[in-house]
Amino acid sequence: MAEERLINYVKSLPERPGVYIMRDQDGQVIYVGKAKALRRRVMSYFRHGGFASPRLRKLVEMVRDISVVRTATEAEALILEARLIRQLQPFFNVELKMSERYPYIRVTEEKFPRITVTRVKSGGGLFIGPYVRVRELRELLRLLDRFFPLRKCSIPIEPPYDRRPCVYHSIGKCLAPCAGLCSQGEYLQIVSDAVMLLQGRGADLVERLRRKMEDAAYNRLAFEEAAQIRDMIRAIWRVGRQSPSAHVGDEDNFPLLCSLQDILGLKVIPWRIEGYDISHLKGTSTVASKVVFEQGRPNKSLYRRYNLGDFGGDDFRALGEVLRRRFSRASEDEVLPNLILIDGGPVQLEFSLKVLSDMGLSIPTVSLAKGEEEEVYLPGKDQPLRLGEGSLALRMLQMVRDEAHRFAVSSHRENRRLRMRHTRLEEIPGVGPNRASQLLSRFGSVKNIARLSEEELMAMPGIGKKLARIILEHLKEGKD
Known part of the structure; x- marks a missing residue:
C-alpha cells in the first residue's frame, strides 16, 4: 500500500x-x-x-x-x-x-505505391505517424480501404500488364494497375489524396473533392459519382475532426450545411462561410473582422482583423472598405467562400452586394439582423426569412455572426489596450520609445516630468538643453 x-x-x-x-x-x-x-x-x-x-x-x-x-x-x-x-x-x-514501437503508416516508394502499417522506419517511402491511439489508426485504415482503391498486393507491376484482376478490383477496392486498367497518373492522384488526409490536410482534400463533386453533379450529370464523393467527404469529416462543435449539438455538420443550402437556395453546400462585422468607438478607431467557418466549424488560422482608422461611425463605408481589401487581391487559385454573412439588415446587404458586383464578383451573400426575432435577408427578397428557434441552419448563421462580432470587439479592445500603453512622450521629436521608457522609469510619470526644470531634465544621459526645452514645452502645452 x-x-x-x-x-x-x-x-x-x-x-x-x-x-x-x-x-x-x-x-x-x-x-x-x-x-x-x-x-x-x-x-x-x-x-x-x-x-x-x-x-x-x-x-x-x-x-x-x-x-x-x-x-x-x-x-x-x-x-x-x-x-x-x-x-x-x-x-x-x-x-x-x-522494443515494440508505435505504428506508422508507410507509403511505399514504388511505381504504384502501396499503403502499409509498420513499426520500424526503415527502407524508402513516406512515413506518417507515429499513431499513439489504435482507434485513430483503425479509423484511418477503414477510410482508406473504403474510398481509396489502392492495391494491397506486393507483386511487381511491370509491363506487359496481362494479369487477371483480383477480387479487390471486382468489389471496387483496387484500380487493378497490374492488369493495366488504370494509368500511373490516375493511380498517383489517388495516392496524393490519401497522403493529404494522412498528413492532416483534410480541409484541402475536402475542397478538392468538393470541386470534383460539383463537376460531376452539375457539369457531367454523373450523380452516382457525385454521391460517392459526398460520402467520402462526410467520412473525412468524421475521422479528421479535431474537436466537436461547442455550439451545434449534431455530431456531423453535413446535414446542417445541407439544410442551410436548401433554406438559402444556394447552388452548392456552403463548405466555407465568411462572416464580417464592424466595431468602433464613437466613430473612431474602426476595426473590421473576418471569421471563417470551414465544414461548419471555425478555422481561427484564417481569421483577419482590419484596422480601418476613423470612419466617423459610417459602418457602410467601413464595410465596403473591408470587402474591397479582402477580395481585391483574390487570385483565381484562392479559395473563395461559398457564402458571405453580413451582420446587419437589408441596407447592409444591398451595400455589400454592390461592392462585390463592382469588383466583378458573384458570391452568395446574406445578412442576419438581430431584433425581437432573428431575420435573415436574402438578395432580391423583400421580406426576411424568420427561422424558428430550433432551426439548425439559423444556429449556424448565429454562430458565424456571433463569432464575427466577438472577434471584432476583442480586436477593438486589444487596439485600445495597446494605445493605452503608448505614451505621448514618444510623439515628441527626439524622444523615441527607449528614451521615453528611461524617463518614465526615473521620474515615475509624465506629470512628474512636466514639473522638472530644464537643468533637472538635462541630468538624464543623452538629453541636452535643446531637447529638454522641447520636452517641457510640449508637456506644458497640455498635449499629454
Whole structure:
C-alpha cells in the first residue's frame, strides 16, 4: 500500500503533461509512464483498493517513490517515455521494453505505391505517424480501404500488364494497375489524396473533392459519382475532426450545411462561410473582422482583423472598405467562400452586394439582423426569412455572426489596450520609445516630468538643453 507521504506528494503534482517514474524500496525503477495530466494519471493508481489485473496490484504494492519529468506537450512525453523505457528496462513495462514501437503508416516508394502499417522506419517511402491511439489508426485504415482503391498486393507491376484482376478490383477496392486498367497518373492522384488526409490536410482534400463533386453533379450529370464523393467527404469529416462543435449539438455538420443550402437556395453546400462585422468607438478607431467557418466549424488560422482608422461611425463605408481589401487581391487559385454573412439588415446587404458586383464578383451573400426575432435577408427578397428557434441552419448563421462580432470587439479592445500603453512622450521629436521608457522609469510619470526644470531634465544621459526645452514645452502645452 502507498504511504501517506507518497499520496500527499502525488496530490501536489501539476495537471500538466509529463513522464512519471516509479521505484521500489531498493530504488530500482519498476515502471515508467506518460501522462497528459500528471496528477490525475498518477493518482488513479491509488484510488482503488484493488485491481482486476494482478500486475497492477503488484505494481502499486511495490511503489515506494515516484518522480516526474515535466514536458511541454503530450507528444514530448511520449518520446521521453519510450527513451527511458529502452534505457532503464523497468520490470513492469512490457511492450516498449521489448522494443515494440508505435505504428506508422508507410507509403511505399514504388511505381504504384502501396499503403502499409509498420513499426520500424526503415527502407524508402513516406512515413506518417507515429499513431499513439489504435482507434485513430483503425479509423484511418477503414477510410482508406473504403474510398481509396489502392492495391494491397506486393507483386511487381511491370509491363506487359496481362494479369487477371483480383477480387479487390471486382468489389471496387483496387484500380487493378497490374492488369493495366488504370494509368500511373490516375493511380498517383489517388495516392496524393490519401497522403493529404494522412498528413492532416483534410480541409484541402475536402475542397478538392468538393470541386470534383460539383463537376460531376452539375457539369457531367454523373450523380452516382457525385454521391460517392459526398460520402467520402462526410467520412473525412468524421475521422479528421479535431474537436466537436461547442455550439451545434449534431455530431456531423453535413446535414446542417445541407439544410442551410436548401433554406438559402444556394447552388452548392456552403463548405466555407465568411462572416464580417464592424466595431468602433464613437466613430473612431474602426476595426473590421473576418471569421471563417470551414465544414461548419471555425478555422481561427484564417481569421483577419482590419484596422480601418476613423470612419466617423459610417459602418457602410467601413464595410465596403473591408470587402474591397479582402477580395481585391483574390487570385483565381484562392479559395473563395461559398457564402458571405453580413451582420446587419437589408441596407447592409444591398451595400455589400454592390461592392462585390463592382469588383466583378458573384458570391452568395446574406445578412442576419438581430431584433425581437432573428431575420435573415436574402438578395432580391423583400421580406426576411424568420427561422424558428430550433432551426439548425439559423444556429449556424448565429454562430458565424456571433463569432464575427466577438472577434471584432476583442480586436477593438486589444487596439485600445495597446494605445493605452503608448505614451505621448514618444510623439515628441527626439524622444523615441527607449528614451521615453528611461524617463518614465526615473521620474515615475509624465506629470512628474512636466514639473522638472530644464537643468533637472538635462541630468538624464543623452538629453541636452535643446531637447529638454522641447520636452517641457510640449508637456506644458497640455498635449499629454
